[in-house]
Amino acid sequence: MNGSDTAPPSGAFYREHRPVLPHPLVECSWEQRVDSDAFVQRVLPDACADLIVSTAGEATVVGPATSVQLPRLSGGERLRGLRLRTAAIGPALGLPAYELRDLQVPLRDLFPAREAGRIADQVRRGELPSFLDPGAREPRVERALGGLRRRARVGDIAEDLGMSSRHLRRLVLANTGLEPRTLSRIARFQCFLDLADHTAGPSLADLAARAGYADQAHLAREVRALSGLTPSALLAERRGAA
Incomplete structure (x- = not known):
């Protein structure tokens, strides 16, 4: 597949909306529509996870990716999404984030049906879902991610946080879904x-x-x-x- 296959047509629209007040779990909400023919979109790995609601009302959680994803968008498609911060994936969704790595999972598989429907409605309206708890965060993982972005060695980051390298890897993997080395590559x-x-x-x-x-x-x-x-x-x- 070549680049022209994945270049958005002129009728494609995408926009991100940052929270009015910074949220510890949320990077942004976004909306996308395709007013032209179908096309294959190149989605590059960013170490985040997304909750996506389609025109048909299907709600999906897209886990952190380790390589490019190439979803096909149909003409007339309308999507609304909520992007979770890298360090917040596990805490926000209440499960080890590595269980979602490179996967697309129906929202109803992660939440009871009624709650999944309420979350989907909130995402569709561009609202912050009520299940997001700002206190559900792991500051040590956020500090570790900062060190990885600065290209620090895992051993040095672990020492700074007062833990072993093995413990740091387990902590980062559970919260972000990705190994420190993969996070460094993506950063x-x-x-x-x-x-x-x-x-x-x-x-x-x-x-x-x-x-x-x-x-x-x-x-x-x-x-x-x-x-x-x-x-x-x-x-x-x-x-x-x-």
């Missing part, structure tokens, strides 16, 4: 995308160095593994969709 990949989106005319070698890759070849391998495209093709696709 570096997202850094590359952010730099490319906000830097005028950068070279791939410069982007690779600034994002923390060993060299341009390392960048190319990681980008293909996480997006399914070469860096040049991925950036061209993103520019075409902007």
Whole structure:
């Protein structure tokens, strides 16, 4: 599948809405509609999870992904979603987050039918679901994620938090669904995308160095593994969709 297969058509609309007040569990809500023909959308790993409600009323929890996802969106499709922060996936949903890794699970499989229906209605209206408890968070995982984004070693992060590396890995995996190494890869990949989106005319070698890759070849391998495209093709696709 090439980039043109996944470039959103001109009739596709997507918008994110940040909470008026920052929420410890929620990254954003979002809405998407397709006013043109069906297309395959390239969804890149961001270490978050989403609650998604479709036009037909189907409510799904999409777990944290370790590689690109390519869902097909139909013409006339309308979606509303709520994106959970990386550290909040397990605490928010009340289960080990690794049980959702690379999976799409009906909301009714995680909550009683009546509560699942209420949550779906709230997401559809763009509201924060009432089941979200701001106190259901693990500050140590948030600190660990900050260290991983700064490219700190797992052993150093664990020592700073007063625990063993093994304990840290278990804690991070249960809360985020992903291993620290995978989280580091995704954070570096997202850094590359952010730099490319906000830097005028950068070279791939410069982007690779600034994002923390060993060299341009390392960048190319990681980008293909996480997006399914070469860096040049991925950036061209993103520019075409902007």
